Amino acid sequence: MPLMLPFAVEELEVFGKCTSGMWVYARNSTGSRSGDKIVKRDIDLCDEHGRVCVRLKGLSFREAEADRNPNPGATFPETLESFMLEPVWKPQAVHTEGESLGYARHLVILCGMTGFSSRDTAKRPGGMQFVQLELSQPDIAERFHACADQVFEMIRDLLTEKPQERVLLQVVVPSQGDQQLFAGLTGLLQSAELEHARLIGQTIILDTDIKFEELVAILEENKISREKRIRYQKGQRFGLSWNELDAKEGDVPVPWKDEGVYLISGGTGGLGFIFAHDILRQTKRSTLVLVGRSALSPDKRTRIQELSDAGAKVVYKQVDVAMEDATHALIGEILRDYGKLDGILHSAGVIKDNYLVNKTTEEMQEVLAPKVRGLVNLDEATKELPLDFFILFSSLASTAGSAGQADYAMANAFMDAYATYRNSLIKTLYRHGHTLSIHWPYWKEGGMKVDAETEKMTLQKYGITAMQASTGISALYRGLASGKSEVLVMEGELTRIRQHLLSEAMEQVIPPTAVSEIKESSSTLVETELDTGNLTDKVLIALKLEVSKLLKIQSGAIDVDLEFNQYGFDSIT
Template sequence: RVWEAGEAGDVAASWSGPHFVVLCGGDEDRARDVAAALTSARCVVVGGGGEGVPARYEAAVLQTLELLQRIVAEKPKDEVLIQLVVAGAGAEALFGGLAGLLRTARLEHPKLRGQIVVVAADESAAQIVAHLQESARRPHEQAVRYSAGTREVASWRELSPDAGVAMPWRDGGVYLITGGAGGLGLIFAEAIARGAKDAVIVLTGRSELDDGGHARLSGLERLGARVAYRRVDVADGAAVRSLIAELRESHGGVSGIIHAAGVIRDSFLLKKTADEIHAVLAPKVAGVVNLDEATADLTLEFMILFGSGAGAFGNVGQADYAAANALLAEYAAWRNEQVRRGERWGRTVSIAWPLWRDGGMQLPEASERQQRQMGLHPLATEAGLEAFYRALAGESGEGDEIAVLSGEAGALR
């Protein structure tokens, strides 16, 4: 995903339908000023409650979801524009993950049109109102950013294949894979075991391993890796800190992290509950925060966040899962900024994966059939690994979020 200069030329007339502005971050004073100047829209504030990123983000998801549910329940006859105002820097930028929720909302309810408007943290209410009014004239632009006097629009740029990309694993490296007992985690554990001599691979999961899991770990050890499984809930900060402390003591630290933990609780937007949202957000959102904070002083070589196409493009029935995965993309950008300031180590990339043929979460048969009709095919393991190596080998300027698609190239483009 990249930011490019916005369109020039004529624009549509001012938005005349129902209009909501959601200001993220809890700044009530600025919200009042925006509401006073933008009388044509209803303004609300989200994300102001709780302490820490996970609590504030979950509050914002719940508050935004409740707003969307109220709008849908009223059965609007015209299209409704929902603009989310997000700060462009610091932890406040993480609220940009709400874009995943909006994308899913539009897929389920086509009369809802969402737009993220990213602004500088120090912009006045008058400047924000001007940005909102300008962007409302281009409602087809789903994400807009104002920075240093320029207006940019988010888009996707295809990466060219890169032959001969080197594997990121190194001999004797120590690699942590959360959600490691799942199909996708085990695929990457095997890739490490085959690609690096004497590698240490630590897999985590919330459940005890069954006989099949123990057999897979034994297979990895036969490839020459030292493998361990730890029952850890990554949403539990104390448990994550304890795990990282153990790895420091026993192996001297961690070389790289693959954050692949996740759960789904699929249901339509109107039926989503707070319990479902908490269950879905916890492993992704609290998980990445806990991993990042526990390893803040380690010289990591990489931190890879396994997201989903639901976050990048939305997916029916997965409003919460989309919001969780879209947060990972924003977190990757935020952490890379910290790396540039010398506060963290190792490149962070969020990869929005499609359905894998041999691993990861599976779709119901009807959903998979629908994807095939759209030209999408389950991702083969070899192609997925190649995409992973390509994503990690790229320069940081290529993007903090990379989406992988598998299928008929003509249909996908």
């Protein structure tokens, strides 16, 4: 069934207040049939007693996109390329010509910043409301869980209030030691902003010896900033950007070796099996220890047997790596049975999709456990071993946030920060084996997947398609060989991907006042832009700005190559 996009409604009637649980009664409007080019439906929203609270009449739908490809089987381009980026902190000044967006509330959460007295924070300079979290747990995983609990509950309470005006939430974390891992909260903040446009979140990373007056000045100047992650080091301000890595394959070494012993957490998941197959294909007499929380299903037992039949040593251990004692026992057992452990691929993960206003603390903790507690347990249990590598399977969600997956985005952002932290310990010989956190997109086989229609729309709009297994394996080789702590990888049409990322980057450097002016009136910017370029470019610029104003989305997110109907416009509008 094709994906249908609503674009118009004839009549809306409200009879009463909606409840948290509703029933929907939908039917075709009079004279409309399912096979029509434009389908109209009447929809009643009813409470649990069957009373109609809201009625929509003549809600019009059309196919989200027309198949302009004469060959239905050739949906995707024949040539796809991979694209790899690394995060880089670059000196970046605040746009001094900007002004505050006029926040109704300004909340500042101090995580691990212990150098400020309650007498200072109680002054509420500039209307700032400070919350200083008490985090006394000796273990960083416990501290992060406790910090995430408190920030999550504050954000959930904020969203439950349904603020009608802008709220600025700045989370301040230290840049030193394991306290820097609190920067993983950025995944939560960005996801919350996607779920509620009036909530603006920033993660600000600071030196711990900063004075309170300096802190206030930094918070105040960043009220006009659109960056989500900001860092100050010795008084200099840095913004996070992404640099493209060299795409040349060259002679990238295979990280696996003959007679190696490798542990794959989440080993019976889709990605676990993909990399297990690759290790066995590339090596001789290797041993794989696949780890998971659950007992093996008949299908997974068969797949493991197939790996063993290929001549490899493959064992499954039912262990929850979020349990400290069980994880240490697992590592001890591996050393007793095989004498060594050469590398770890940490791909364990749990998803409990739910919007923040409906999500429970228990759900969030369950999602955090394998990627936070599990990662710390594995690292602590192997800290004295001469590992070749420690690879963490992260997600694009940690970079941009994900509505309905705030806990998942936060858990992956913690792993990203942990990769940098662990690599800093290697320099002082407290750890061995390079750490890489790799942001995976959707995969065609294994990992997170999307349906065919969504994949097609993603390709058309952004140039990104679901990653092929061969591309993902090659990307892991390249990422590990690069020596970077963190890489992001995508596959698709590189020209379109670069264009989209460039437009997004341009959006990030436009001062908030300019964005506000676009939303209120695009005339001034249109007149400035129209002084350059040919007539077609001028029309496209004007149209993008007008659509941006009407739909209240960033102009950089508007793809001029898409049909108008994909943005909900018909021939009349």
